[in-house]
Amino acid sequence: MWWTALRNESVKILxxxxxxxxxxxxxxxxxxxxxxxxxxxxxxxxxxTSSLQQSLTVEGSMLNGYLVGFIVLQMLVVHxxxxxxxxxxxxxxxxxxxxxxxxxxxxxxxxxxxxxSKYGAAAVYTLxxxxxxxxxxxxxxxxxxxxxxxxxxxxxxxxxLPSEEVLPRFLQAFVVAFAALYTxxxxxxxLSCFADNSIGPIVGTMATIMVFTLIGTLDxxxxxxxxxxxxxxxxxxxxxxxxxxxxxxxxLFSMVxxxxxxxxxxxxGLWTFERKDILT
Amino acid sequence: xxPRTLIPPDSTVVKAVDLVKDYGAFRAVDGLNFELKAGxxxxxxxxxxxxxxxxxxxxxxxxRPSRGELFLFGLNYRSHRQQILARIGCxxxxxxxxxxxSALQNLELLARASGVKEPRLxxxxxxxFVGLNGRENDKVSSFSHGMRQRLGLAQCLLHxxxxxxxxEPGTGLDPQGLIDMREMILNLNREQGKTILLSSHHLSxxxxxxxxxxxxxxxRCVVQxxxxxxxxxxxxxxxxxxxxxxxALTLLNAGPWAGGGRLNDRGELTMAxxxxxxxxAVQFLTQNGFEVYAIESRQKLEDYYMNLLNHHQTxx
Numbered sequence: 001m002w003w004t005a006l007r008n009e010s011v012k013i014l015x016x017x018x019x020x021x022x023x024x025x026x027x028x029x030x031x032x033x034x035x036x037x038x039x040x041x042x043x044x045x046x047x048x049t050s051s052l053q054q055s056l057t058v059e060g061s062m063l064n065g066y067l068v069g070f071i072v073l074q075m076l077v078v079h080x081x082x083x084x085x086x087x088x089x090x091x092x093x094x095x096x097x098x099x100x101x102x103x104x105x106x107x108x109x110x111x112x113x114x115x116x117s118k119y120g121a122a123a124v125y126t127l128x129x130x131x132x133x134x135x136x137x138x139x140x141x142x143x144x145x146x147x148x149x150x151x152x153x154x155x156x157x158x159x160x161l162p163s164e165e166v167l168p169r170f171l172q173a174f175v176v177a178f179a180a181l182y183t184x185x186x187x188x189x190x191l192s193c194f195a196d197n198s199i200g201p202i203v204g205t206m207a208t209i210m211v212f213t214l215i216g217t218l219d220x221x222x223x224x225x226x227x228x229x230x231x232x233x234x235x236x237x238x239x240x241x242x243x244x245x246x247x248x249x250x251x252l253f254s255m256v257x258x259x260x261x262x263x264x265x266x267x268x269g270l271w272t273f274e275r276k277d278i279l280t
Numbered sequence: 281x282x283p284r285t286l287i288p289p290d291s292t293v294v295k296a297v298d299l300v301k302d303y304g305a306f307r308a309v310d311g312l313n314f315e316l317k318a319g320x321x322x323x324x325x326x327x328x329x330x331x332x333x334x335x336x337x338x339x340x341x342x343x344r345p346s347r348g349e350l351f352l353f354g355l356n357y358r359s360h361r362q363q364i365l366a367r368i369g370c371x372x373x374x375x376x377x378x379x380x381x382s383a384l385q386n387l388e389l390l391a392r393a394s395g396v397k398e399p400r401l402x403x404x405x406x407x408x409f410v411g412l413n414g415r416e417n418d419k420v421s422s423f424s425h426g427m428r429q430r431l432g433l434a435q436c437l438l439h440x441x442x443x444x445x446x447x448e449p450g451t452g453l454d455p456q457g458l459i460d461m462r463e464m465i466l467n468l469n470r471e472q473g474k475t476i477l478l479s480s481h482h483l484s485x486x487x488x489x490x491x492x493x494x495x496x497x498x499x500r501c502v503v504q505x506x507x508x509x510x511x512x513x514x515x516x517x518x519x520x521x522x523x524x525x526x527x528a529l530t531l532l533n534a535g536p537w538a539g540g541g542r543l544n545d546r547g548e549l550t551m552a553x554x555x556x557x558x559x560x561a562v563q564f565l566t567q568n569g570f571e572v573y574a575i576e577s578r579q580k581l582e583d584y585y586m587n588l589l590n591h592h593q594t595x596x
Binding site: 001004005007008011012015016017098099100102103104105106107108109110275277278279 | 337340341342343344361362363365366368370372373374376377378379380381385389390392393394395435439
């Protein structure tokens with residue numbers, strides 16, 4: 001029955017025009033970035049590497065499809081939470097507002113099973129959205145700009161990854177990025193269990209991200225203890241996959257922490273939904 | 281659909297015992313008791329705010345009772361939720377569907393959620409039953425209210441339930457739609473053997489189909505019994521068509537028939553009178569200058585219901 005419920009949820013997501021906004025937004029944004037870099041990418045690279053130009057000489061061009069893909073990811077991963085929350089924040093509360101939750105909850109399916117199918121559908125949507133970004137960043141960019149070694153700026157300085165190592169690292173980076181984005185999806189579905197309209201959970205999710213990001217950014221001793229445990233601190237953990245050596249310990253910590261958020265948020269959602277009176 | 285046991289005739293399908301539902305400090309249902317036997321059509325009546333919708337929502341587990349017990353087919357939701365819901369179909373308040381899906385897609389989706397083995401076939405069969413054949417692929421957003429009501433009835437029959445709970449199925453229907461809905465309810469009960477719980481403000485529709493009645497007010501059961509027995513016990517109503525009905529009612533209330541009369545929703549004077557009292561009442565009215573145009577003796581659910589509630593509210 002869970003698979004049937006998951007199928008039903010997927011049918012609904014596919015049929016909703018709102019679901020395609022994210023794909024449209026990604027396509028437009030990536031298109032703008034690719035166009036800008038194709039027209040004036042050299043100046044951009046010179047600007048970014050201006051501090052290093054006195055200490056090293058670069059022969060040839062650092063601008064290639066892999067670097068463009070990396071830039072695209074870096075620029076867009078911050079926008080993805082909103083695109084994810086737009087759809088996942090509506091999964092329960094949107095149905096409550098429409099009145100269709102009544103129809104679903106009077107079927108011989110457990111409330112737990114129904115809600116888990118919604119968390120499952122949220123995972124599928126997040127994954128497909130991320131894959132679309134991946135296709136645009138890692139397949140379209142090299143097709144336009146060609147491939148080559150990837151130069152990444154880090155705290156250690158400029159690191160060069162040989163081109164044959166880049167694709168596997170992108171793949172691993174997407175896994176970590178998925179873990180972070182799915183935490184956002186879980187947060188919005190959980191908030192959705194408390195509401196009877198879809199605006200609240202979407203705004204609530206974005207507000208939580210903003211507050212947590214602020215706490216993570218402010219250099220205040222009071223926040224030092226909590227900062228490592230906020231999921232927003234680990235939203236950019238995927239970037240560590242492009243360091244040499246890869247800080248696997250940090251990445252493992254990020255993954256465990258994000259996984260703990262999934263469990264906590266899904267647990268809160270199930271507890272709430274099991275006891276929710278359907279009044280709409 | 282999973283195989284299930286047949287319900288023996290006269291077995292109890294619904295049993296509510298001291299059912300209570302509180303919303304904060306407000307008590308919507310206050311110790312409600314009633315029973316529904318298999319094979320009947322129960323009219324579930326009460327004024328707005330009486331706790332009908334809350335009770336129906338508790339019956340289909342959309343709302344959890346604050347106290348009391350609810351048994352359906354002898355089982356309760358705490359331990360047998362899925363088994364119970366596999367045997368109940370419901371249309372609660374208004375029929376809501378996914379507007380971006382077609383009527384058939386909506387039914388198929390709900391059929392799959394109900395565990396129906398051939399969702400498409402069953403959905404098409406029910407669209408035909410409710411008279412929506414030919415509109416299968418139209419988006420629900422293009423449907424009129426009456427068509428949505430019909431689709432609402434179809435969705436509650438997808439898994440061939442034993443008990444059908446209908447909350448205001450006639451709302452917004454035109455006269456032909458009301459007649460069709462009545463026919464479908466009678467068909468479900470008499471031809472298909474389904475037990476029906478029907479809540480409606482259309483008393484004439486309830487009267488046409490109900491075998492049993494439950495009247496609730498302020499969250500409590502005012503009366504329960506077979507429709508026939510309750511109506512036959514009730515006082516015969518005399519409907520008097522009289523000029524200046526409001527003034528006539530005031531006069532009667534100040535005289536020997538105080539509290540016995542009321543105005544119905546068409547502005548006609550109705551009174552609970554014994555046969556022998558009719559000439560005196562008519563004489564009283566004419567002597568006081570009122571013109572009496574018609575006298576009709578009847579025993580209607582509407583009169584019974586209004587009198588019952590008037591007495592109940594006066595007592596409280």
